[in-house]
Amino acid sequence: MPSRQTKSPLSGKIPGKIPDGNAKREQLALSEERPDDEALTTDQGVKIASTDDSLKAGERGPTLLEDFHLREKIMRFDHERIPERVVHARGAGAHGHFQVYKSLKQHTRAAFLQDPAVKTPVFVRFSTVVGSRGSADTVRDVRGFAVKFYTSEGNFDLVGNNMPVFFIQDGMKFPDLVHALKPHPNNEIPQAQSAHDSFWDFVSLTPETAHMVLWVMSDRGIPRSYRMMEGFGVHTFRLIDHAGKAQLVKFHWKPLLGVHSLAWEEAQQIAGKDADFHRRDLFDAIVAGAFPEFELGLQIIDEADAQKYGFDLLDPTKLLPEEIVPVERVGKMTLDRNPVNFFAEVEQVAFCVGNVVPGIDFTNDPLLQARLFSYLDTQITRLGGPNFAELPINRPIVPVHNNQHDGFARQTINAGVANYLPNSLSNGSPRPTPAAAGGYQHYQERVDGHTVRMRSPTFQDHFSQARMFLDSQSPAERAHLTDALCFELGKVERVAIRERVVRDILAKIDVGLAETVAKAIGVTDVGKTPRRNTAGKETQPSPALSMAATISDTIATRRIAILVAPGVIGRSIASVKSNLEKRGAVVEYVSVHLGTIPSSDGADVEALRSLLNTPSVVYDAVIVADGDESVTMLAQHPDAHRFVQEAFRHYKALGALGRGQALLLAAGIEDPGSQPGVVLSPKPEGLVKEFRNAVAQHRHWTRVTNKPPQFSAPV
Ligand code: HDE
Numbered sequence: 001m002p003s004r005q006t007k008s009p010l011s012g013k014i015p016g017k018i019p020d021g022n023a024k025r026e027q028l029a030l031s032e033e034r035p036d037d038e039a040l041t042t043d044q045g046v047k048i049a050s051t052d053d054s055l056k057a058g059e060r061g062p063t064l065l066e067d068f069h070l071r072e073k074i075m076r077f078d079h080e081r082i083p084e085r086v087v088h089a090r091g092a093g094a095h096g097h098f099q100v101y102k103s104l105k106q107h108t109r110a111a112f113l114q115d116p117a118v119k120t121p122v123f124v125r126f127s128t129v130v131g132s133r134g135s136a137d138t139v140r141d142v143r144g145f146a147v148k149f150y151t152s153e154g155n156f157d158l159v160g161n162n163m164p165v166f167f168i169q170d171g172m173k174f175p176d177l178v179h180a181l182k183p184h185p186n187n188e189i190p191q192a193q194s195a196h197d198s199f200w201d202f203v204s205l206t207p208e209t210a211h212m213v214l215w216v217m218s219d220r221g222i223p224r225s226y227r228m229m230e231g232f233g234v235h236t237f238r239l240i241d242h243a244g245k246a247q248l249v250k251f252h253w254k255p256l257l258g259v260h261s262l263a264w265e266e267a268q269q270i271a272g273k274d275a276d277f278h279r280r281d282l283f284d285a286i287v288a289g290a291f292p293e294f295e296l297g298l299q300i301i302d303e304a305d306a307q308k309y310g311f312d313l314l315d316p317t318k319l320l321p322e323e324i325v326p327v328e329r330v331g332k333m334t335l336d337r338n339p340v341n342f343f344a345e346v347e348q349v350a351f352c353v354g355n356v357v358p359g360i361d362f363t364n365d366p367l368l369q370a371r372l373f374s375y376l377d378t379q380i381t382r383l384g385g386p387n388f389a390e391l392p393i394n395r396p397i398v399p400v401h402n403n404q405h406d407g408f409a410r411q412t413i414n415a416g417v418a419n420y421l422p423n424s425l426s427n428g429s430p431r432p433t434p435a436a437a438g439g440y441q442h443y444q445e446r447v448d449g450h451t452v453r454m455r456s457p458t459f460q461d462h463f464s465q466a467r468m469f470l471d472s473q474s475p476a477e478r479a480h481l482t483d484a485l486c487f488e489l490g491k492v493e494r495v496a497i498r499e500r501v502v503r504d505i506l507a508k509i510d511v512g513l514a515e516t517v518a519k520a521i522g523v524t525d526v527g528k529t530p531r532r533n534t535a536g537k538e539t540q541p542s543p544a545l546s547m548a549a550t551i552s553d554t555i556a557t558r559r560i561a562i563l564v565a566p567g568v569i570g571r572s573i574a575s576v577k578s579n580l581e582k583r584g585a586v587v588e589y590v591s592v593h594l595g596t597i598p599s600s601d602g603a604d605v606e607a608l609r610s611l612l613n614t615p616s617v618v619y620d621a622v623i624v625a626d627g628d629e630s631v632t633m634l635a636q637h638p639d640a641h642r643f644v645q646e647a648f649r650h651y652k653a654l655g656a657l658g659r660g661q662a663l664l665l666a667a668g669i670e671d672p673g674s675q676p677g678v679v680l681s682p683k684p685e686g687l688v689k690e691f692r693n694a695v696a697q698h699r700h701w702t703r704v705t706n707k708p709p710q711f712s713a714p715v
Helices: 023-029 068-078 171-181 197-205 207-217 264-273 277-287 342-347 366-382 464-471 475-490 495-509 511-520 570-582 628-635 638-649 658-666 684-696
Strands: 091-100 120-128 143-151 154-161 237-240 246-255 293-302 328-337 559-563 586-591 595-597 605-607 621-624 653-657 678-681
Touching: 023 120, 091 143, 091 277, 091 342, 120 328, 154 246, 171 197, 171 366, 197 207, 197 495, 207 464, 207 475, 207 495, 264 475, 264 638, 277 328, 464 495, 475 495, 475 511, 495 511, 559 570, 559 638, 570 586, 570 605, 570 653, 570 684, 586 605, 621 638, 621 658, 621 684, 628 638, 628 658, 638 653, 638 658, 653 658, 653 684, 658 678, 678 684
Parallel strands: 559 586, 559 621, 621 653, 653 678
Antiparallel strands: 091 120, 091 328, 120 143, 143 154, 237 246, 246 293, 293 328, 595 605
16 A cells, blocks of 8 residues: 555546546556655554564574564465466556547547547557466467556547457357467466467367468567557447447557567567567667557448448458558557556556447447456456456546445445435435436447347358458568468377368468468368359458558667677777667677677777677667677677577678678678678668668568578468
């Protein structure tokens, strides 16, 4: 509990303040405890004389039960853990704010979307889905993208993913999907992986997974950073305007740094070298002031047009191509503050899909409907009872008044006797607010039907959009996707499952894809499907689904390693470094040891990292500095060879100043000057511009690396 609290943090709105971008920060500060020159006390406030030795009967005697400090300290320690999230257990979070570009009053009455001057505080949690809390960040998986808006009308939670569709169409199948995806129940293997029998068994028997499976196998499943991925609300929601008119809407987040991924081998290596890669990346970017920014995008559809796209907008395995209904960018979210305490904020935050504000409403998407129950329900176990909305991170910035009382860990002290409605004992308060005055009113959709347990016939086409996604990939992306399928299915031990995936899923999407994968995984029969299956509707490719055309004109926040050793020419490389840093890159010297690296020209450099503890997989690009002695030493160092070899294999920009190219040659990179993304120059001025451009391109996928032969067609 706070030690020096002057105002109740439970009172919601901070007295005298209009909610703005800082409102949540100020509210949270009331719950913060920052000991600074304070006495150590028990939970009861009693000052403690010693916390190093337990109370004993004699120096070597037994510990006494009356040692209340020991008992309390151990008891509190014993209960520090809470259950991890049943899915999305591994995550990272950040605070920020959201501002709309112009009023959206023609679409919605939601207060936070009316006024461009209003800064609405937000808390965002990014996550992986399958792994446990301690699992690695860079595994192949869907990423969660959950945003809590603390609006002036209460909390709105947009609980999305980095992919616009989902595996299943009905929430009834969610426990089956997650059981199949999580480690096997007998041995809890494998951790944070879909490459195992039970997941692919489920896929092979559940054709509706086809579209999402391709997304997960694509490079979207291994993002470079949480800051460089899109977000999607997935379901179709409703916006309601002041007159009560509804429009359908799909929510998007667009990262201003572009959408970028890792290379698969790189992702696997990072999982071992820096399991916290994405978490660290988010935290460090915010510390450095490089605040992640995402634009909110809306696809708005008139209800009358809902049926005209050839698929059902209530089906969450389908997306609405941006080429058909453009994404209108309506505002921007900036993440500018790290959590103060991971547990209190990132772990205790409780997103609930049902948290909406007036002007935003649901549709009958059967996946969404099940989520409306699940998120509220799961917090009861995870956060220990029904009072989780009182936890500091979950409180709205507006006042909360109702007759929902008591329960475990209740914080609010509800005064008075009238804890019911109607009452006359407290003026009929707290009283409902009419819709016209801001009370939430559900959209009055007309519903008529029989009570049935069935899937709508409009949900039956499972392959057209999967094919559209595949056809929209660039050659390199398609090759990566194919390799990922070969990898994952190659890990499946039961041949019958591999056969079913090839025959019943892949061949129905694209026979060429099925044949390539079949060959790699020892399956001979791809079925009798025609070469170009037309069971579903033919769809046009959607260029927006490829990452190839994403933003690639900035090196801001890109991590660049400069390899140096004693004898380096310090001045030239220092000027390269400062040039790159001016454009926002994070540049670090990596050497044979940490500390000062003596130069040949009196301009010594400081190595922050050493080859021993830092691999090139945690950088976006590598430069080899100039200097005879330095390059000779690096060329004799196996770790330096591996450093540049891996950067080359992972399609990263490589630069060499002067003699530096000798290391590239020594590491086996043939004719480096002719390789895409490899920049050589004798002088810093000649290097930087081209190298900056090479880094901004993110990866040079067309480079032919010395990888062992891949099963996909060459790109
Ligand atoms: Fe979730 N999901 N989900 N999910 N989900 C949870 O809620 C669930 C789905 C998503 O950072 C849980 O608080 C069901 C789609 C995110 O805290 C749980 C169904 C999408 C997060 C739950 C889905 C998501 C969760 C676990 C099918 C993208 C992490 C802990 C009907 C639109 C939120 C928790 C955070 C978390 C249930 C499907 C996104 C169990 C039943 C589709 C980003 O309630």
